[in-house]
Amino acid sequence: MKQGDTIEIRWHGRGGQGAVTSADLTAMSAIHEGKFAQAFPSFGPERRGAPVLAFNRISAEHPIRVRSGVVKPDIVVVLDPGLVTLINVVDGLKPGGCLIVNSTRSIEDLQGEFSGDWTLAVVDASSIARELLRVNIVNTTMLGAMIKTAGAIKMDSLTEPLEEKFGARAKANLEACHKAFDTTVIGKITVGGQKKVRTFAVAKQPTWSELLVGCAVTDVGSTKRFCTGDWKSQHPVWDDKKCIKCGICSLFCPEFCINQQKDGYFRSNDFYCKGCGICAQECWTQAIKMVEEA
Amino acid sequence: MTAKRIGIESSLAIAEAVRLANVDVIAAYPITPQTHIVEGLAEMVANGHLDAEYIPVESEHSAMSSCLGSSAVGARTFTATASQGLILMHEVLLVAASLHLPIVMVVTNRALSGPLNIWGDHSDTMITRDSGWIQIFVENGQQAFDQVLCAFRIAEHQDVLLPTIINVDGFHISHVIEPMYFLDQEAVDGFLPPYKHPHALDPDKPVTMGCFAMPNLYTESRKALDTSLRESKKVILETWKKFGEMTGRYYKEVETYKAEAAETLLITMGSYSENAMEAIDKMQSEGRSVGLVRIRLWRPFPYMAFLEAVSGAKNIVVLDRAMSLGGPPPVCSEIRSALYPQEKRPQVVSVVGGLGGRDISPDDFEKLIDIGLGRIKIGDTSETIMFGVRE
């Protein structure tokens, strides 16, 4: 049994966005086609809003034995537009592989983000989901874009798993898939075609002998180094004309990241803000609006 | 130094050692056969003979949890338990080791349910074998007294900071009145430096204890703990040396009795070792080439000292007072794995006996050795012998 012809997929989403469901449906569809497939999440303490991963392996020929994480994917699907600039989504993507992104940005614009021998596909899945599903959850919509670009599964084989999972809502989800299939724009990424090189921090982990006795941590408050601002899909904007400088936004901020400036007005710290929207909801004078991330 | 010779029940001698160690906190829940130790301590606290907080907790789980708390603020901490109590504590024991909290605990070894049995064997402590605690076995009341004092010094040493169990056989040691030598307060104070934890919970130096570790650090945390436990042996040996110089009572990780040049060696741990000595004396007087090896330090396991002790033997009979249901018993598997890489290996036969308080008298030990040798003679050492079981 050779394991060489397995297709590996990595899904990038945020906790709560349903990347795991995308992977589940893909595997179930492949199995429905008589293929062998796996779907699995990255098991971790990630919470709603945090960047998360889900994975697939599909093989037409043989049972799949590998149970490790996917590190050299053939296909990468990015559910959240913001993740493209936050995480190295093409990490390990095989030459000739496909990168499929939900974004309102043009394909030309996105091409400038990457350097490699890959296919790039772009679809505005958020608009499709909002229109057809009345909610910005793109996990099923992006399946349409994936099928069109990479063809890892057939559109027809999605119907049954979708019905099983979504019942009455399956029809609208399938419609969203089809619309994504029809509107996905496919192009190429080239080696050296990158306009803006981004660097992504890799945290250095201590060795066993660097750990303090009993794994104690004396660097208190050190989570401050950790950017939770990556989690948001919307951010608060203040209208200072309406602001009465009461500070209720600051008091009710679960990230403790809304601070009073020298001029007395309040602002959130983008590095931590998870975009929950409590500040906007609770502001007595409606001085705060939540605005979608670009 | 002057030492007073007195007759006292071992449990009370243990309590006296704890008092001399001037512990700050005792958290304990009563269980047979540990009760006399904690009753003794409660009485000392009530009478003002020991200035300590005695927390009469509502379970052993809470006993060990309270010990975590008090040890983490830098208070010298003691508890005692047995059997079901030890296994109810079990999940807390692992945390005590991983947080490097040097709690000292006496386990009056007792069988495990079911069926319920309050008498002695080593089943309870064998289940905690892999918990990261230092584990030391004693054979009589004097050793119990001595090792409790040594345990504080070992556990709290800045190079160790690991919790330590002193295994004292239930009833056979705990409830026996014997002659003993105590130490005076001055001697103990000189022997035991004050306890300090480098990262104690302190508002002036805030620390976080008990982070969770993801796959990228859990392995490192376990390696760090395992290394500390293995390296604690150095401090254990140093402590015993110092104690020996002070009292004339020297301890070793593996003790032998008339083992030199013996063809056959019996391996024991705990109180039955003294019964076995009687048997060895008798058999040697009859011209038999038998000797005794007693493992005192169970964790970290003293591989080198053990191999040295058995290097001349042809046959080894290992007595386990615990079972590993469905597999080889714990001491024997340890010994077999220690011997396996050796070029010249003795034959090893495994015997389980002394379960749930079943006696193994000196006469029985003679039979036990002979049964073991019989198996070796016919070349059938694959199965464990259950000594004295009614067929």
Next chain:
Amino acid sequence: METLSIYAPKLVTNKEYIASGHRACSGCGEVLAVRYVCKALGRNTIISNATGCMEIISTPLPETAWEVPWIHTLFENASAVASGIESGLKSLKRKHGYTKEVKVVAMGGDGATADIGLQSLSGAMERGHDFIYVCYDNEAYMNTGIQRSSETPFGASTTTAPSGKNSLGQHTQKKNMAAIAAAHNIAYVATSCSSYPFDIMSKVEKAMKVKGPSYIHILSVCPTGWRCASNLTIKLGRLAVETGIFPMYEIENGKYTLNIDLPKLRPVEDYLKLQGRFRHLDKDITAEIQEKVFDEYNKVKRLAAGNKAK
């Protein structure tokens, strides 16, 4: 009282004892409650934290969000660890010249408090240790994925008591932890809610003055587990109080005081309809819940009134 203090937010200390960068869900009410509790406690505090959301979101090795000494060991033993801390400090003071005045605090979620940790909490309260126990009640095992606890309210759908053809979800009534705590004859018991920062802080301050055990039960809104929008956290907590579903009261030496005594309760519907966990409930069940809420609320009211009459 909350709405009167329009500029009061600025009176709260800026000092945080739990840092940003924690991994709580977007819109987490529990971490807000922790924040207010810590502000009131101040620096001279040692916290013993049970396993649960607050532990996981704050301490991924080698980082920590905490700025006060903090220890996590296990799920069911936060009170026992606190007992040891308190006794250890007592002994250090008496014997080793320790002079700091430190408040010992144990905290845990509803599972750690009302289910698996109830025995150790009861033991610690009965023994009279000088400590504050804070329960952050988000009404299910949220850390493991919304499984029911004994604090899950009647009618809520959770992953281990889901609604279905033959089930309305949770079919038992919420366990009354405040009454259980009060039954230990401790000097101070209070309930509060993550939407009422000043109420939380004043109650913690009161608890700090008590010698011996005190217990504060804080309803902590969980948008993830309650299946509601993350911006509704504060609103929902307020609705829990304004509908009478979660009355805020104190029991001081056995005497009840209702802190927010509303002349008229809002219908429970206002609270239930915003949450996915109650979406399956029909009119009859909602009416049943309404009736039960009146009963329970009036019980507290009577206890408080009886107290006044004395």
